[in-house]
Amino acid sequence: MTNSPSAFESLCVIVVEDHDFQRKVAVSYLTQLGLVNILEGFDGRDALVKIADSIQPVDVALCDLDMPGMDGMQFIRHLAEGRLVGSIILVSGLESQLISSVENMASLQGLTVLGTIEKPITPQKIANLLAKFKPAVARIEPAEVSISALEIENGLQNGEFFAHFQPKVDFKTLKLVGVEALARWRHPTKGSVSPAIFIPLAEKSNLINRITRRMIEVSLKQLKDWRDQGFETGVAINLSLSYLGSAGIADQITDEAARLGLEPKVITLEVTESLVTSDLGHVLENLARLRMRGFDISIDDYGTGFSSMQQLSRIPFTELKIDQSFVTGATSRPNMRVILESSLQLSQKLGLRSVAEGVEKEEEWALLKSLGCDVAQGYFIARPMAGDAVPEWHRSWTGGM
Ligand code: C2E
Ligand code: CA
Numbered sequence: 001m002t003n004s005p006s007a008f009e010s011l012c013v014i015v016v017e018d019h020d021f022q023r024k025v026a027v028s029y030l031t032q033l034g035l036v037n038i039l040e041g042f043d044g045r046d047a048l049v050k051i052a053d054s055i056q057p058v059d060v061a062l063c064d065l066d067m068p069g070m071d072g073m074q075f076i077r078h079l080a081e082g083r084l085v086g087s088i089i090l091v092s093g094l095e096s097q098l099i100s101s102v103e104n105m106a107s108l109q110g111l112t113v114l115g116t117i118e119k120p121i122t123p124q125k126i127a128n129l130l131a132k133f134k135p136a137v138a139r140i141e142p143a144e145v146s147i148s149a150l151e152i153e154n155g156l157q158n159g160e161f162f163a164h165f166q167p168k169v170d171f172k173t174l175k176l177v178g179v180e181a182l183a184r185w186r187h188p189t190k191g192s193v194s195p196a197i198f199i200p201l202a203e204k205s206n207l208i209n210r211i212t213r214r215m216i217e218v219s220l221k222q223l224k225d226w227r228d229q230g231f232e233t234g235v236a237i238n239l240s241l242s243y244l245g246s247a248g249i250a251d252q253i254t255d256e257a258a259r260l261g262l263e264p265k266v267i268t269l270e271v272t273e274s275l276v277t278s279d280l281g282h283v284l285e286n287l288a289r290l291r292m293r294g295f296d297i298s299i300d301d302y303g304t305g306f307s308s309m310q311q312l313s314r315i316p317f318t319e320l321k322i323d324q325s326f327v328t329g330a331t332s333r334p335n336m337r338v339i340l341e342s343s344l345q346l347s348q349k350l351g352l353r354s355v356a357e358g359v360e361k362e363e364e365w366a367l368l369k370s371l372g373c374d375v376a377q378g379y380f381i382a383r384p385m386a387g388d389a390v391p392e393w394h395r396s397w398t399g400g401m
């Protein structure tokens with residue numbers, strides 16, 4: 001063994017693996033290697049909560065790629081977006097082509113990929129990759145990520161949650177087609193907390209329904225206020241599956257829209273792709289009902305799950321939202337571009353509107369436009385902003401046309 005066990009003593013590692021036995025094996029190998037701070041997550045969501053609750057910052061995530069629930073790729077995206085962990089080791093039994101595109105995706109998102117372990121894992125394979133670990137320059141302050149469910153609950157009571165809105169524009173006409181509402185939380189002492197941290201925790205602690213209701217309320221109210229000012233647009237709201245899994249959701253949303261005099265067609269409901277939920281029956285019923293009433297239904301983060309095709313046939317989607325990791329990667333990585341092209345072809349064949357998220361650079365805009373993508377969203381167009389700022393942004397956007 002090249003490293004003495006004590007070399008790893010100060011490292012904090014989380015093992016993310018759905019298979020109980022394999023997770024225990026990994027933990028025991030890490031213990032053999034001298035680690036004392038080891039966390040375990042039985043899937044991506046569970047791991048995000050454990051990381052958020054950890055007193056010590058987590059240095060490395062040892063992550064199985066093939067997991068149910070929030071799959072490995074989604075988990076990686078959350079790690080990167082929330083800047084929760086700097087380095088990852090992938091563990092997989094999958095083919096190397098796929099692994100290399102996940103490695104690309106992770107590093108494009110700013111994570112350090114220490115390497116991939118092909119199953120079966122051994123202490124030596126882990127040690128070789130852990131030896132490559134270098135602490136990040138700017139370490140995340142534990143206070144920034146350690147948020148409790150109780151704090152979310154208090155935050156909801158004290159009205160600390162609000163929405164920012166990010167414009168989406170048509171590639172051909174450059175016209176505004178709507179805005180996406182994104183949840184924001186200004187904590188009284190910890191400042192702004194990323195949704196990549198509080199959404200998974202809220203889902204785990206049954207608070208997501210209250211956050212979602214708040215988001216629906218503020219987003220629709222904003223749409224109505226804009227309309228009263230003579231500014232017409234549409235809004236997209238993120239619905240988590242745990243929310244859609246409750247009975248009566250379709251009626252709640254319909255009633256809220258009707259109360260404000262808003263037609264369903266100006267409202268898009270974005271649903272994340274990986275449909276692993278305890279109550280698929282209610283999810284499908286709610287979505288079918290919402291679609292029947294004329295709401296648009298968007299499949300969010302397309303490309304990050306493993307069973308996309310199957311879900312497309314089950315749910316009456318009207319829009320396909322391509323995950324930003326494929327947009328960012330497409331101009332430089334052939335693998336990513338293949339996924340991007342095939343997603344766009346699929347969406348054309350199914351008659352869905354395609355939206356690319358995370359468009360940051362002119363070359364990404366140009367590529368997506370040339371591939372026939374319908375709608376763009378990303379920093380290249382505009383960052384998420386307060387509701388009051390949107391009409392003003394729109395004036396300057398159309399003024400420059
Ligand atoms: P998402 O639904 O995929 O939202 C897009 C995320 O990408 C947003 O991050 C947005 O600020 C960010 N983004 C937009 N354009 C760019 C760009 O050009 N470059 C980069 N690097 N990022 C860009 P945000 O607001 O931090 O949200 C993160 C995730 O949290 C969302 O991803 C969504 O999954 C979840 N989320 C946010 N609000 C809600 C909500 O109200 N309900 C639920 N259930 N989930 C939410
Ligand atoms: Ca979304």
Ligand code: CA
Nearest residue numbers: 301323324357
């Ligand atoms: Ca996304």
